Amino acid sequence: MDLLDQILPLVQKPARYTGGEWNIVRKDWDKVDIKVAFAFPDVYEVGMSHLGLQILYHIVNSRTDALMERVFAPWLDMEEKMREHNLPLFTLESFRPVRDFDVVAFTLQYEMCYSNVLNMLDLAGIPIKSNLRGEEHPLVIAGGPCAFNPEPLADFIDLFVIGEGEEAIGDFLDFLRNAKNRNLAKKDLLREAARVPGVYVPSLYRVEYREDGEISKVEPVLKGVPEIVKKRVVRDMDKVSFPTRPVVPSTEIVHDRIMIEVLRGCARGCRFCQAGMIYRPVREKKPATVLRQAAGLVRQTGYDEISLTSLSTSDYTPVRSVINALIKEHAGCGVSISLPSLRVDNFSMELAKEVQKVRRSSITLAPEAGTQRLRDVINKGVTEEDLMSATEVAFREGWQAVKLYFMIGLPTETNEDLDGIIHLAREALARGRKAGARRGRLRVTVSVSSFVPKPHTPFQWEPQASMAVLKERQAYLAAGLRERGLVFNYHDTAVSFMEAVFARGDRRLGAVLENAFQLGCKFDGWSENFHYERWLEAFRQAGLEPGWYAYRRYDYDSLLPWDHIGTGLSKQYLIREHQRAMAGKTTEDCRTGACTGCGLCSGLEVEPVYAGGERDVQLPDAIQ
Amino acid sequence: MTSSYRMQYSKKGPARYISHLDLLRSFERAGRRAGLPLSFTQGFNPHPKISFAAPLGVGTAGEAEYADIELNADLPAAEVFRALSGVLPEGLRLIEIRSIPEQSPSLMAAVDCATYRAVAKLDRPLDRKELDSAISSFMARPEIWVEPKLKAKENKKRNIRPGIFALSAESENDIIILEAELKTGSNGNVRFEQVLEALVETGGLPLKSGFVLSRTGVFTKNGQEKKTLW
Ligand code: SF4
Numbered sequence: 001m002d003l004l005d006q007i008l009p010l011v012q013k014p015a016r017y018t019g020g021e022w023n024i025v026r027k028d029w030d031k032v033d034i035k036v037a038f039a040f041p042d043v044y045e046v047g048m049s050h051l052g053l054q055i056l057y058h059i060v061n062s063r064t065d066a067l068m069e070r071v072f073a074p075w076l077d078m079e080e081k082m083r084e085h086n087l088p089l090f091t092l093e094s095f096r097p098v099r100d101f102d103v104v105a106f107t108l109q110y111e112m113c114y115s116n117v118l119n120m121l122d123l124a125g126i127p128i129k130s131n132l133r134g135e136e137h138p139l140v141i142a143g144g145p146c147a148f149n150p151e152p153l154a155d156f157i158d159l160f161v162i163g164e165g166e167e168a169i170g171d172f173l174d175f176l177r178n179a180k181n182r183n184l185a186k187k188d189l190l191r192e193a194a195r196v197p198g199v200y201v202p203s204l205y206r207v208e209y210r211e212d213g214e215i216s217k218v219e220p221v222l223k224g225v226p227e228i229v230k231k232r233v234v235r236d237m238d239k240v241s242f243p244t245r246p247v248v249p250s251t252e253i254v255h256d257r258i259m260i261e262v263l264r265g266c267a268r269g270c271r272f273c274q275a276g277m278i279y280r281p282v283r284e285k286k287p288a289t290v291l292r293q294a295a296g297l298v299r300q301t302g303y304d305e306i307s308l309t310s311l312s313t314s315d316y317t318p319v320r321s322v323i324n325a326l327i328k329e330h331a332g333c334g335v336s337i338s339l340p341s342l343r344v345d346n347f348s349m350e351l352a353k354e355v356q357k358v359r360r361s362s363i364t365l366a367p368e369a370g371t372q373r374l375r376d377v378i379n380k381g382v383t384e385e386d387l388m389s390a391t392e393v394a395f396r397e398g399w400q401a402v403k404l405y406f407m408i409g410l411p412t413e414t415n416e417d418l419d420g421i422i423h424l425a426r427e428a429l430a431r432g433r434k435a436g437a438r439r440g441r442l443r444v445t446v447s448v449s450s451f452v453p454k455p456h457t458p459f460q461w462e463p464q465a466s467m468a469v470l471k472e473r474q475a476y477l478a479a480g481l482r483e484r485g486l487v488f489n490y491h492d493t494a495v496s497f498m499e500a501v502f503a504r505g506d507r508r509l510g511a512v513l514e515n516a517f518q519l520g521c522k523f524d525g526w527s528e529n530f531h532y533e534r535w536l537e538a539f540r541q542a543g544l545e546p547g548w549y550a551y552r553r554y555d556y557d558s559l560l561p562w563d564h565i566g567t568g569l570s571k572q573y574l575i576r577e578h579q580r581a582m583a584g585k586t587t588e589d590c591r592t593g594a595c596t597g598c599g600l601c602s603g604l605e606v607e608p609v610y611a612g613g614e615r616d617v618q619l620p621d622a623i624q
Numbered sequence: 625m626t627s628s629y630r631m632q633y634s635k636k637g638p639a640r641y642i643s644h645l646d647l648l649r650s651f652e653r654a655g656r657r658a659g660l661p662l663s664f665t666q667g668f669n670p671h672p673k674i675s676f677a678a679p680l681g682v683g684t685a686g687e688a689e690y691a692d693i694e695l696n697a698d699l700p701a702a703e704v705f706r707a708l709s710g711v712l713p714e715g716l717r718l719i720e721i722r723s724i725p726e727q728s729p730s731l732m733a734a735v736d737c738a739t740y741r742a743v744a745k746l747d748r749p750l751d752r753k754e755l756d757s758a759i760s761s762f763m764a765r766p767e768i769w770v771e772p773k774l775k776a777k778e779n780k781k782r783n784i785r786p787g788i789f790a791l792s793a794e795s796e797n798d799i800i801i802l803e804a805e806l807k808t809g810s811n812g813n814v815r816f817e818q819v820l821e822a823l824v825e826t827g828g829l830p831l832k833s834g835f836v837l838s839r840t841g842v843f844t845k846n847g848q849e850k851k852t853l854w
Binding site for chain 2: 014015018019020022024252300301302304335
């Protein structure tokens with residue numbers, strides 16, 4: 001009797017740990033040079049909903065010289081059983097221990113998963129700190145959006161891959177195979193790896209601090225190690241490999257549907273949005289590519305829904321014709337189309353009407369801020385009228401619930417902006433009534449998160465509002481939003497605080513993470529498992545003050561912990577955008593207006609790609 | 625034009641952990657991968673017309689389970705078998721498929737009992753006599769009361785003895801294999817876990833926790849005679 005067979009009946013949702021899903025790839029372990037375990041530091045249902053995992057799984061497993069298997073963070077009950085029975089962390093394809101692989105590759109989607117990264121290494125029997133790992137241990141690598149400020153994890157990760165994985169992974173695997181053939185010792189391997197474009201080896205950089213705690217210098221310790229590691233960018237979304245045989249889970253996951261990425265990037269330039277900045281420029285897929293991929297995916301997965309994903313799908317130039325073609329081709333066999341990310345405008349509502357054959361109960365709109373003034377500060381090009389007419393259309397078309405997303409604690413926010421949120425919510429409710437939505441069912445949900453300053457955005461220098469202030473504002477909103485039909489949700493301010501600390505953190509936070517792991521922190525993104533006191537204790541033990549990271553206004557001329565990670569955006573552009581924000585001036589996106597000189601296209605030698613036809617952007621000769 | 629089919633399948637390996645609800649989804653997706661013209665219910669939230677004989681607990685393997693499926697076309701059963709066989713996730717396997725008359729009575733209503741097998745580890749080896757007397761004294765009890773499961777709908781204690789039709793055991797070294805025939809279906813249901821728990825708690829069997837369970841068959845009863853659901 002297998003140990004796993006004995007454990008699984010005792011844990012919640014055992015299907016998380018069984019593998020065997022449709023389209024799983026199992027390779028002959030002995031016929032492959034490089035074995036990679038893809039580690040997602042959250043539960044199965046979250047990890048399997050992540051398109052990036054499916055993309056990399058497909059790319060690596062398409063190679064004959066490599067294999068990739070999956071591993072997720074076991075939920076607390078499973079971890080307890082594993083530790084009790086000394087069952088080391090294993091992958092779902094071969095059930096082999098993770099420590100037997102050549103590479104363990106983490107994806108970092110969210111700061112609050114860092115404790116899980118450490119915990120998973122420990123569960124795998126791999127020393128969490130890279131300087132304690134020997135030749136016998138796998139190479140621990142990491143990528144994803146949080147790798148754009150890799151510093152808090154510098155003690156634990158051997159190397160980071162910056163930017164778009166499908167572009168970098170091939171070069172990296174080629175390099176690795178070669179290094180393996182030459183039997184390179186890890187130390188030498190890392191030195192050579194640092195020359196692969198997009199690879200950042202933190203141990204090859206020396207960081208010096210001033211007396212006041214600020215960073216005075218970051219420099220490579222060796223020749224040939226780049227001063228700035230530039231992100232990797234996919235130049236052609238039509239040619240890059242896309243998984244048409246993704247793994248289809250047998251148990252329900254968060255996004256249980258076909259996901260087709262129709263464009264990457266976003267040119268709108270919301271000033272708080274990190275994804276919008278680090279995934280520049282906009283690159284659209286040709287309609288023919290999207291349709292071909294969709295047809296393959298329907299056939300290979302059996303899903304009943306196709307979701308067109310991106311940061312803002314209504315921005316996809318040929319969106320309407322693509323939707324029509326998809327409906328024509330697939331609606332007959334009960335396959336519906338959905339658009340997860342829509343803007344608050346009439347065009348988006350029209351699209352929503354077209355695709356929502358089966359009415360979902362609610363529709364989500366994200367005005368982000370309550371007044372026009374503040375929406376201009378954050379460069380969210382949405383007016384109150386946009387929002388209200390979208391709401392009205394939604395109710396008229398039969399939706400009974402509307403969700404409105406806002407952020408509080410944004411730079412320059414005042415009470416007036418909070419009143420604006422209350423006003424918009426009440427107005428939405430009134431429009432719902434007017435549109436004849438059924439009284440008992442009519443619902444407007446206001447979800448409020450707290451602003452977190454993120455690296456590589458125009459707001460990276462801005463302090464986060466204090467927890468006390470955020471709590472006060474939440475209470476103010478709660479009081480103002482008390483009415484039948486209104487629902488108010490908000491995020492835990494302590495979680496947002498930690499998020500800001502680690503988003504803007506430097507290398508010294510490694511000690512804090514290690515302490516937090518020792519104190520039992522894990523699944524911190526799950527509110528029921530977030531223990532603020534433990535984190536405070538972890539900071540106390542490390543002799544660091546979390547507020548110093550979250551509440552300080554960083555100077556334009558101070559050296560930021562992530563300045564040696566290159567997104568291609570020029571600092572001048574970010575400063576200019578920050579100044580325009582403070583002046584309440586908006587900036588048009590580079591699709592409709594002229595190139596705003598973010599520096600990316602010339603710096604990385606890429607261009608925006610619009611499937612609709614020629615580029616209407618004038619690239620400047622030089623970036624000011 | 626629609627037509628109905630009855631299939632017999634097994635659910636083993638990783639598929640054991642597919643919940644009842646997810647099983648419906650798994651067959652629907654397999655049907656679409658097979659390119660079969662699935663029939664759907666009308667209305668707000670259309671569901672494929674697939675129905676199962678009796679839900680199987682998560683983790684319990686099924687060796688000969690039944691499900692009915694309706695298609696919007698009249699295909700030979702052999703063709704449906706072929707199409708579906710190649711596209712099921714690991715551990716789900718079609719054994720046989722037959723056409724059935726359109727208005728056949730539902731599978732659910734037909735089920736009366738099921739046979740099960742449990743494999744577990746023993747703390748110490750048992751001899752034949754010990755084992756036989758444990759089983760026969762258990763079966764000799766006129767009533768066996770079990771506590772309701774946590775969060776169960778009805779919270780009354782239940783006498784499961786009338787629903788235990790047969791029970792036997794074999795052991796070798798530290799492994800024990802128990803077989804049972806239990807009442808199953810819409811007229812009452814005894815879960816094998818409950819029987820095993822009662823055996824451990826009051827029957828004095830020295831079992832280690834953790835059983836590997838399978839349902840070996842699902843039957844309809846005609847008097848004393850057990851019949852398959854074909
Ligand atoms: S360089 Fe100009 S065109 Fe390119 S992404 Fe930046 S603003 Fe847009």
